[in-house]
Amino acid sequence: MLKINNLNVHYGRVHALKDVSLEVKDGELVTLIGSNGAGKSTLLMTISGIKKPTSGVVEWEGIRIDKLPSHNIVSLGIVQVPEGRHLFPKMTVLENLELGACLSKDTGWNKQNIQRVCSYFEVLGQRMNQLAGTLSGGEQQMLAIGRALMANPKLLLLDEPSLGLAPLIMEDMAQVIRDLRKEEGIAILLVEQNAHLALELADRGFVLETGSIVVSGTADKLLNSKLVKKAYLGL
Amino acid sequence: MKKYNKHLMTYIVLTAIAAALPLGRDVYVQHLLTLTLILAIYALSYNIIVGYMGLFSFGHQAFFGLGGYTIGLLSLGEASAGRSALPLSLAWPVWATLPASLLVCAIAGYVIGYVSLQMRGVYLGLVTLGFAMLIWMATINERHFTGGVSGVRGIPPFELTLPGLPTLELSSPFSFYYFALVLLVFTIYFISRLTKSRFGRALVALRENEERASALGVDAFKYYLMAFTIAATLAGLAGFAYSYYLRYITPTALGITFLWSAVIMVIIGGTGTLLGPVIGAFIFVFVPEVFRIAEELRLLLFGAALVVVIIFLPQGIYPSLVSLWDRFILRRQERKGIEGEISK
Amino acid sequence: MDWALFAQQVFYGLSNGMAYALFAIGLVVIFGILGIINVAHGEFYMMGAMIFSWLVAIQGVNLVVAAVIALAVGVIIGILSNRLVVQPIYGKPSFVLATFLATLGLSIFLANLATVVWGAFPINVTTPFSLVVRPGGIAIAGDRIVLFVIGGAVLWLLMQWMSKSLLGKQLQAAAQDAVSARLVGINLMRVYAIGFGLASVLAVVSGILMAPIWTSNPYMGPLVILKGFIVTIVAGMGNFRGAIIVGLLLGLVEAIFGQYVAVQYREAVGYGVMILVLLFKPEGLFRR
Numbered sequence: 001m002l003k004i005n006n007l008n009v010h011y012g013r014v015h016a017l018k019d020v021s022l023e024v025k026d027g028e029l030v031t032l033i034g035s036n037g038a039g040k041s042t043l044l045m046t047i048s049g050i051k052k053p054t055s056g057v058v059e060w061e062g063i064r065i066d067k068l069p070s071h072n073i074v075s076l077g078i079v080q081v082p083e084g085r086h087l088f089p090k091m092t093v094l095e096n097l098e099l100g101a102c103l104s105k106d107t108g109w110n111k112q113n114i115q116r117v118c119s120y121f122e123v124l125g126q127r128m129n130q131l132a133g134t135l136s137g138g139e140q141q142m143l144a145i146g147r148a149l150m151a152n153p154k155l156l157l158l159d160e161p162s163l164g165l166a167p168l169i170m171e172d173m174a175q176v177i178r179d180l181r182k183e184e185g186i187a188i189l190l191v192e193q194n195a196h197l198a199l200e201l202a203d204r205g206f207v208l209e210t211g212s213i214v215v216s217g218t219a220d221k222l223l224n225s226k227l228v229k230k231a232y233l234g235l
Numbered sequence: 236m237k238k239y240n241k242h243l244m245t246y247i248v249l250t251a252i253a254a255a256l257p258l259g260r261d262v263y264v265q266h267l268l269t270l271t272l273i274l275a276i277y278a279l280s281y282n283i284i285v286g287y288m289g290l291f292s293f294g295h296q297a298f299f300g301l302g303g304y305t306i307g308l309l310s311l312g313e314a315s316a317g318r319s320a321l322p323l324s325l326a327w328p329v330w331a332t333l334p335a336s337l338l339v340c341a342i343a344g345y346v347i348g349y350v351s352l353q354m355r356g357v358y359l360g361l362v363t364l365g366f367a368m369l370i371w372m373a374t375i376n377e378r379h380f381t382g383g384v385s386g387v388r389g390i391p392p393f394e395l396t397l398p399g400l401p402t403l404e405l406s407s408p409f410s411f412y413y414f415a416l417v418l419l420v421f422t423i424y425f426i427s428r429l430t431k432s433r434f435g436r437a438l439v440a441l442r443e444n445e446e447r448a449s450a451l452g453v454d455a456f457k458y459y460l461m462a463f464t465i466a467a468t469l470a471g472l473a474g475f476a477y478s479y480y481l482r483y484i485t486p487t488a489l490g491i492t493f494l495w496s497a498v499i500m501v502i503i504g505g506t507g508t509l510l511g512p513v514i515g516a517f518i519f520v521f522v523p524e525v526f527r528i529a530e531e532l533r534l535l536l537f538g539a540a541l542v543v544v545i546i547f548l549p550q551g552i553y554p555s556l557v558s559l560w561d562r563f564i565l566r567r568q569e570r571k572g573i574e575g576e577i578s579k
Numbered sequence: 580m581d582w583a584l585f586a587q588q589v590f591y592g593l594s595n596g597m598a599y600a601l602f603a604i605g606l607v608v609i610f611g612i613l614g615i616i617n618v619a620h621g622e623f624y625m626m627g628a629m630i631f632s633w634l635v636a637i638q639g640v641n642l643v644v645a646a647v648i649a650l651a652v653g654v655i656i657g658i659l660s661n662r663l664v665v666q667p668i669y670g671k672p673s674f675v676l677a678t679f680l681a682t683l684g685l686s687i688f689l690a691n692l693a694t695v696v697w698g699a700f701p702i703n704v705t706t707p708f709s710l711v712v713r714p715g716g717i718a719i720a721g722d723r724i725v726l727f728v729i730g731g732a733v734l735w736l737l738m739q740w741m742s743k744s745l746l747g748k749q750l751q752a753a754a755q756d757a758v759s760a761r762l763v764g765i766n767l768m769r770v771y772a773i774g775f776g777l778a779s780v781l782a783v784v785s786g787i788l789m790a791p792i793w794t795s796n797p798y799m800g801p802l803v804i805l806k807g808f809i810v811t812i813v814a815g816m817g818n819f820r821g822a823i824i825v826g827l828l829l830g831l832v833e834a835i836f837g838q839y840v841a842v843q844y845r846e847a848v849g850y851g852v853m854i855l856v857l858l859f860k861p862e863g864l865f866r867r
Contacts, residue, residue: 048762050762070761070764074762074763086756086758086759086762098748099748102745358812362853365850365851365854369850372844372847376844529695531695531699532691538687542684545680
């Protein structure tokens with residue numbers, strides 16, 4: 001479904017992504033691990049059309065999307081949950097969810113969709129009229145994922161969903177990610193620093209270091225690779 | 236050393252050309268040329284803030300106007316004072332009005348700068364604009380002192396009496412042109428010395444990266460305040476010349492149109508260079524004349540030009556010309572180099 | 580103390596303040612969404628007032644038709660300004676100052692364009708409401724009542740639209756977090772165009788409502804934009820409710836100061852307050 005070929009991205013003179021190629025197939029959960037500043041978020045932002053690549057191709061269901069504006073990419077079914085949540089802090093939970101569905105005109109469907117989000121995150125149902133900025137960190141992460149679900153994604157780009165969460169909540173979040181895959185068949189590209197968690201969830205994985213992919217393969221293969229063990233699993 | 240001489244030669248040639256410009260022209264052209272030089276001084280002073288400090292003040296017109304008003308009010312004699320219904324009849328001579336107007340502007344610049352230079356960006360622009368608007372309003376309202384909307388009229392001609400020499404009276408555009416040229420050359424020399432000094436280098440360091448420069452021990456506020464005061468004083472010098480030349484001054488001189496013209500001259504000419512503002516002033520005065528267009532069309536044109544320059548030539552015309560020239564020279568030298576290689 | 584006179588000044592000030600608020604909200608919208616200051620906003624106001632006055636007073640066009648035409652022209656100018664002047668430099672290094680200067684160029688352009696079209700002479704317009712009513716010994720101009728009522732209604736509608744409609748929420752979202760807005764599928768270019776269109780509508784509405792009260796001339800833009808700066812700075816840049824409150828207060832304070840302290844320095848109060856706020860509370864009196 002998603003195919004990236006020889007992607008290069010620059011910030012001014014900084015070469016942030018170097019000839020990156022990867023693929024996410026239907027319903028697959030693929031993870032991208034790497035340390036801070038390796039270029040993981042840059043890759044997601046490029047897929048979402050926020051950052052434009054200098055060269056290379058991003059293809060989605062056979063269409064080139066690397067030159068499309070971001071709102072078209074969302075309407076094609078690629079939705080990102082950015083790092084650090086990036087909610088609309090001065091709007092209520094409900095308004096955040098509504099904005100997540102701002103490309104759909106069908107209000108009946110949207111109401112149903114909100115029900116669906118609440119079935120994953122019960123807490124949100126109780127906080128509908130609270131300002132998003134006043135939620136706890138875990139709740140904000142839930143809302144960020146919920147907002148993305150409102151757009152009916154076929155591919156969900158998750159940027160560090162575990163960042164700053166307590167271990168218990170992290171486990172909840174992992175369960176939600178599993179469920180999303182199983183019940184909705186949504187493909188997921190998961191960016192994580194927590195390699196344990198990521199490889200436990202994923203089918204396949206890629207390791208990104210200073211803008212290049214250095215290792216890739218099935219989750220099992222990565223769990224057993226020397227480099228990953230040493231650098232990311234602390235073994 | 237050689238480069239320094241080359242620069243000096245360039246400036247001597249340019250000055251000679253400037254001195255020859257009004258010869259044999261009709262009075263109107265001479266008048267425009269004189270106006271250009273005076274506005275060039277004003278533009279250069281504004282460029283200290285915009286180009287060398289890298290900050291934006293929107294209150295510079297106040298200093299230009301204050302300089303003009305100071306000499307206007309101090310130089311009025313009894314005869315002219317009666318005509319403009321102002322109480323003052325001090326009839327100060329030039330050697331007293333010049334330092335007085337510079338001093339007034341320096342003090343005003345120091346005070347306004349002291350209060351507003353904590354700000355940066357558009358905020359600094361708005362505080363200084365606020366001060367300028369207050370001064371403008373006071374000038375219009377205190378008519379028993381400033382002449383109100385009609386301003387100060389009947390300013391005596393520029394007369395300089397030095398012991399043992401005949402009195403120098405500059406009442407024609409032609410004679411005033413050379414006086415303005417002397418002032419302009421002085422201003423350019425002064426600013427070029429200033430920018431080459433330790434002080435100037437500190438300013439440039441601040442412009443490039445205020446945080447880093449501050450971390451290295453440059454007291455940003457002190458340097459900015461100093462430069463702002465100098466800029467205000469030089470604007471006062473331009474106002475001084477303007478007032479003596481036209482022999483009247485009105486609140487327009489410290490109103491918003493003189494802010495517009497400063498911005499236009501400096502941005503279109505090119506910030507942070509010595510010749511950019513001068514070229515800007517020349518374009519500002521002469522381009523509309525060449526096309527023989529009416530006053531409102533002229534500002535219309537410059538409004539549009541300002542937009543176009545900011546979009547397409549963000550450095551301004553002069554620096555763009557210079558880099559174009561450099562590229563041209565470089566390419567020629569490269570070609571020569573390649574030809575040399577081939578012939579070997 | 581003459582209470583009738585006082586009441587009259589209060590109404591006079593609040594009606595002026597309503598125009599300031601309407602005008603300043605347009606600046607707030609653009610600052611909120613794009614983070615830039617549109618200097619040409621004053622000329623949007625001027626264009627509204629001039630087109631309306633010219634159509635009504637000189638061409639004898641019906642009031643409502645003239646207002647609709649003025650609004651339509653205003654929206655077009657607003658959207659074109661965004662497209663041709665702001666967007667080409669938007670997002671580049673130091674674009675806040677660059678857009679300030681570019682819109683300053685635009686304002687010079689529009690002011691002198693208006694002079695070329697209509698001449699430098701002020702245009703006076705009278706409406707069927709241009710009469711004075713005297714309830715309880717105070718004199719109130721009918722045009723001011725119209726300004727107050729319509730202005731208030733427009734502000735109320737605007738607030739409703741911003742907080743209730745999906746498009747209004749998209750505008751708010753873009754103002755709160757531009758990247759997130761793009762990630763949920765909001766078309767920012769469209770939001771910018773709508774923001775500029777909306778802002779120019781507000782400027783034009785205030786221009787039309789003030790046209791019968793102040794005479795209109797092509798050079799009034801800068802004076803109006805300075806009021807707008809005062810209101811937005813004192814309220815806090817990008818603050819919606821604050822701008823309405825400060826706009827009304829500015830009108831009120833000017834009127835009271837003019838009546839009881841010094842009429843010729845009525846306009847100076849605002850500048851004084853703006854300078855003080857910038858120096859001591861640069862984030863404004865109201866938090867965002």
